Amino acid sequence: MLKVNNISFGYHRDYWIFDEISLELKPGEVLGLYGSSGIGKTTFAKVVAGYLKADKGSIVVDGKTPLQKGRNPVQLIGQHPEKTINPRWLMKQVLKESGDFSAEFLQELGISQEWMQRYPSQLSGGELQRFCLARALVPETRYLIADEMTTMLDAITKAQIWETVLQLVEQHQLGMLVISHELSLLEKTCDRILDFQELSGGSSAF
Numbered sequence: 071m072l073k074v075n076n077i078s079f080g081y082h083r084d085y086w087i088f089d090e091i092s093l094e095l096k097p098g099e100v101l102g103l104y105g106s107s108g109i110g111k112t113t114f115a116k117v118v119a120g121y122l123k124a125d126k127g128s129i130v131v132d133g134k135t136p137l138q139k140g141r142n143p144v145q146l147i148g149q150h151p152e153k154t155i156n157p158r159w160l161m162k163q164v165l166k167e168s169g170d171f172s173a174e175f176l177q178e179l180g181i182s183q184e185w186m187q188r189y190p191s192q193l194s195g196g197e198l199q200r201f202c203l204a205r206a207l208v209p210e211t212r213y214l215i216a217d218e219m220t221t222m223l224d225a226i227t228k229a230q231i232w233e234t235v236l237q238l239v240e241q242h243q244l245g246m247l248v249i250s251h252e253l254s255l256l257e258k259t260c261d262r263i264l265d266f267q268e269l270s271g272g273s274s275a276f
């Protein structure tokens with residue numbers, strides 16, 4: 071179980087982006103987090119995945135506090151894959167850095183062998199996002215956070231990526247948090263949906 075216990079975060083000393091949010095995500099569950107743009111969803115995702123430190127509260131993953139070193143069992147996939155990939159590396163180097171991936175697994179994610187010899191700038195957003203998914207789906211991963219993962223993609227690519235991801239999530243019994251401002255997407259993909267504004271009670275002063 072991924073337990074988020076009363077976490078608060080502010081970029082500045084005088085203002086919480088969100089205050090005292092709690093939620094629980096079970097293995098195998100697909101949980102939606104809905105909220106409008108700018109409300110603090112990405113910040114929340116970064117805190118839960120360990121990129122930012124909560125000012126208050128705690129995050130407990132399968133009974134443990136994730137360590138600073140080593141691979142986090144909570145992996146985050148964001149809206150802009152190009153921002154997380156070294157532009158000077160060939161895609162085969164990008165993958166190699168995260169581990170060894172079988173040809174079957176890459177095929178399942180729709181990654182063509184031919185793309186391995188290309189640089190990130192020579193791939194589309196949907197193609198790059200598949201590499202980000204591969205990197206996030208290493209054996210240590212137990213929970214996946216998809217923050218507006220397909221917002222930039224066209225309808226067909228979006229549907230293909232969601233079909234693959236939901237299959238893999240079920241197959242590996244991962245817990246998945248789907249963050250989006252698109253309620254229709256959450257209704258299609260999630261077992262239940264939480265409203266970010268209701269959870270945080272809106273932004274408030276310290």
Ligand SMILES: Nc1ncnc2c1ncn2[C@@H]1O[C@H](COP(=O)(O)OP(=O)(O)OP(=O)(O)O)[C@@H](O)[C@H]1O
Nearest residue numbers: 081087105106107108109110111112113114218251
């Ligand atoms: N590094 C930062 N320093 C200061 N303020 C920030 C920083 N990053 C984000 N913010 C502010 O925090 C607030 C929440 O931003 P966040 O990106 O978490 O929202 P969001 O709900 O994910 O929005 P969107 O859906 O548009 O991406 C915004 O007002 C934003 O301007």
